[in-house]
Amino acid sequence: MSERLSQISSHTRAAVDSVSNPLDPLTASEIKAAVNIVKKAYPDKSLGFNVVTLAEPKKSEVLAWIASPTSAPLPTREVEAVVIETGVSGVWEGLVDLDAGKITSWKKVDDVAPILTADDLIKVEKVIRTDERVIEQCVISGVPREDIHKVYCDPWTIGYDERFGTSRRLQQALMYYRSDEDDSQYSHPLDFCPIYDTETNEVIAIDIPTIRRPLSKAKHANFHSKYVEENLGGYRKTVKPINVTQPEGVSFKITGREIEWQNFKFHIGFNYREGIVLSNITYDDHGDVRPLFYRISLAEMVVPYGNPDHPHQRKHAFDLGEYGGGYMTNSLALGCDCKGVIHYFDAAFSDRAGEPYVIKNAICIHEEDDGVLYKHSDFRDGYATTILARGVKLIISQIFTAANYEYMVYWIFHMDGTIQLEIKLTGILNTYVLGEGESTRGFGTQVYPGVNAHNHQHLFSLRLNPMIDGVNNSVQMSDAVRYAPPVGSKENFYGNGFLPKATLFKTTGEAITDYDGSTSRTWDMINPSKINAYSGKPASYKLVSRESAPLMPKEGSLVWKRASFARHTVHVTPYVDRQFYPAGQYVPQTSGEPSRGLTEWIGDGTANIENTDVVLWHTFGITHFPAPEDFPIMPAEPMTLLLRPRNFFLQNPALDVPPSYIQTTSGARSAGNANVSSLTDNISRLAFDETKTDEKSSCCSK
């Protein structure tokens, strides 16, 4: 077991929570039990446990159990295991029935490379530091032989390199130098790239550029106290504390892994790959419990880099499919990652030896002030007639570290029925050395002397299995269009007419569509049988997503082939159990020939997706042209999308949220337009009112 893993597990290998829902992630003891069953069945094999995770039960079984948890059978507790046999390429794929205590399926899958785990990544640095050929390259780059312990690497999967194929599990070591162990290595990249065999633990090749770029002589850039002290005169002294007070606690209720909050109810799952998974999201519409989504999750992502020179074409990380958004998740710190009154869930995984370990505080659940929910004032009485309700939002979050980058994932529930996904990017840019006087040729930016941060994209795949008022749904695209009759015509004399145009998708082929900002394009997940009595339109949740960068690598490129989900903004497929990963089940070292996942499921594009159980796959993200402000550590950059109820309710569903300020016209008149409010909070105060200090206020920060 790696050092990191043993540190995590030594103080947390505790008693595990009991399972109360078929979608609950595996507990540490269930992982142990599954591993023991496999080990007992194959005592003579040397096995490494790459993945031991919940094999999610069939949707029909889960829905039957939800409908009548006391009488319907609890779906079988099944474990999916991906197992590496020492010295054998490919993987063993197993299913273990925990209830029966036996293996129900065990098959060899060849020509695939399993995910890279922390155990795989952590060992590379030690080996490259002792490899004579690597040391020689370090010395050529300008690192003195006695400084080899100051050489570091970020091991990435090789991506795909036609020279090596898929039979060996390979990593490319992106090389760096730290002058001091507390320094950030990213200001001192090295120009060569060793290739490492994960199973034989050896360097099998080194990619050496034809033009050498020696180690930069610039001082190390950093972001720690010492650097701030020495270079910026210390930390700014102008930040006053802001405390969050929730004197009556939280307004959510948690039972097992189910949460109830402001009419929403759902299950919070977590797995090695997608991280947070939200299932069975319902909304209690005044006693009518209405289903919204069966399951929503981040299913994949790709980060293609835009420098065409070898070997940078290999830099296109699938951080979920190649490393796992759950495996890389951080243990969150109270008051730092999230502030306020927090509830955490831990996450249990298996290490390569089959030993369970627990990441404490992997998921953070908390509420935040959500600003103004709605407001209106009447100008007739000088705005004395006013109503204003403030909102609260519920946030389910995780943060994972993908070597240099941090991805902060926030699933946000709003009081108006909106579900928002916000992802913030922070951490450190991936960097390469820029030779003295060398031009980036536009493929990157010099963000610090001698540091070239290559252009890249962050493209995510969101998997949405809607269940809007029932399982049978359709998807339609909505565009704002100008009314066709010309200016001066009888129907559109002034030419101002415009209206929404809905395009209903009947087949998977029709649903392959792209974002179009010029038509304010959105997509609706609708229940065609549930028509809103006022609008006459079907009940829907609308996908509003404006950060929708098109895949920059060209059609036919390696990334285009491997990341077929990223070719378009929206794909829709008929629901199939356990069809989760749009770039394929095994992503490392795929050539994209043929493309795995989504393109296989879409096939010839003729499958029906109308009024049936559907999955909408949405690609969103940004194109990142780095700038010096992103260095040496990036201020968090947000990107967001919304799932909004449209024609779902008969009126604003938040009308019953108590307003923070309310004054009716008759009330204002009888109070002589005095500033009257029933509900204004007494914690807020005037910033420069000397008569009220922190001590005197009712703020409970002490």
Ligand code: ABN
């Ligand atoms: N961004 C690529 C990556 C992620 C995790 C670990 C190593 C490399």
Ligand code: CU
């Ligand atoms: Cu970026």
